[in-house]
Amino acid sequence: MATKPETAGRMPGGMHRGRKEGSRTFRQMWKYKALYLISIPGILYFLIFKYIPLGGSVIAFQDYNIFKGFTGSEWVGFAHFAAMFEHYDFLRILKNTVLIGIYDLVIAFPAPIVLAILLNELRLIVFKRILQTVVYMPHFLSWVVIAGMSVAILSPTTGVLNQFLGFFGIEPLYFLGDNSYIRSVLVGSGMWRDAGYGTILYLAALAGINPELYEAAQMDGANRWKQTLRITLPALIPTIMILFLLHMGKFLDFGFERVWVFLNALNTENGEILDTYIYRAGLLSQQYSYTTAVGIFKSLVGLVLVMVGNYLSKKSTGEGLY
Template structure:
């Protein structure tokens, strides 16, 4: 008898919960309607393509499809780690990801703090527009500018080096410089655009905090350390977690446009290798396995980073 009553209560609870959920959705139907295009986009272009990851465990044949292709299990993953140059490519990807995290990630924060200190509104807006603009240039154009600026014969950088009495340097022709070129070009292109979120967060800080600090005799540097940075910390941590989630995903275009046979040994990354082996070499299953490996590493990093952030700062993605 007690079990029947308990079962009846559970059914009643589910009915009430379902009714509450439907009423809640109907109450905010306009918001759900607005979000519908975004939901459809993610379903079609993000979740449905995940089904294609199954070919990483197959010897995929495009004429036989998913159902007719032969299953090979983890064969492609073993082949990936056995490849003679894979460890070097992975090392390049890890180093560039680490440099990007240490050097490029803080750049928008520093730039936002500097822009926030400007008091002349017209000058501030002009400067913001100037630093935003490179983001809207394609990587092909950025590479063209970089090649022109770093040219050993006509580049302004080498003209300055010669003016100092040194020999010109072929930056894109030496392995030791390609990583610096990639990180530097990334900072120049994207750091200005990355300041948008930080400037919005800075605008939300209560000005009374700064007034109280001035009364206590704190200078601008002390105010930045004690008020600005702690107020920015939640935003910084969320963006940091999102950044480490794509630690191995540096972007194909960003690197490929700067690669040549002279710097390939230090500049080749997983994305460019996937392009060459997958699209040019038609090794679809093999490169899908590499893509899954990248995604798995990103997932592990973001989970670890989320746990660490939740314990230290209280901020997390979920």
């Protein structure tokens, strides 16, 4: 009489492994339940304010009507994207955004790196802590306060900077009323506000450098400058590359608040960027579909820049976001 195979009645191997994997995952989650619990607010934030609103991107392909909603609005395909590039002001605003983004990348991005290295060289701990607190503080000021301080400093009549220039016989300059200076003001104010706070990650990376490396370099006759070039900067490269790639992802997302508070009728020509344009056209003029198309364009540019930058970074340094 034929006998049944030994495997008869047993659970298939794939299903058995699947249950073991699921059980192991659950045990790991339960082991670190406190960490998962405190991460819930962050997860909810991204779900509610980042991922769920992505569904509204469909209105870029519709002639959206707030009374008809997503389902009742007429589909127009890529008409709004075509109108975006045909708009007489769009290329000028895109140029402003790109130029300000380049200035910010070239001037403001390296500022926290330089500041972190300088702070790391300080040997008097009390003075170092005080200086760190001072350079961190501007980050916690709102852009409205920053703009008010900038107006007071750059005023052509009572501003400190113009009074200083007056000692050298230079005529007062209206920095906030001249297209020639507005980009420098935007980048400079942002650098002053955020450079100190941006040193936190770099200082953490510097704290992880083995002190014996500096001692060995000093014994070999290397001065502080050579130690910085040969030890400090190479140790910072992984952190610099990650933050650089994250910065590239928001290259066209310079920030609405930091620009809007500085804009006026005299500097709009060179100061207006895509974020302020979206506010004017989308909220004030109620062109919701058109400005959604502009927002998608910004996101696609950021995605492409991150992917290209990540590829080049992994090829050159071996470090990347993914």
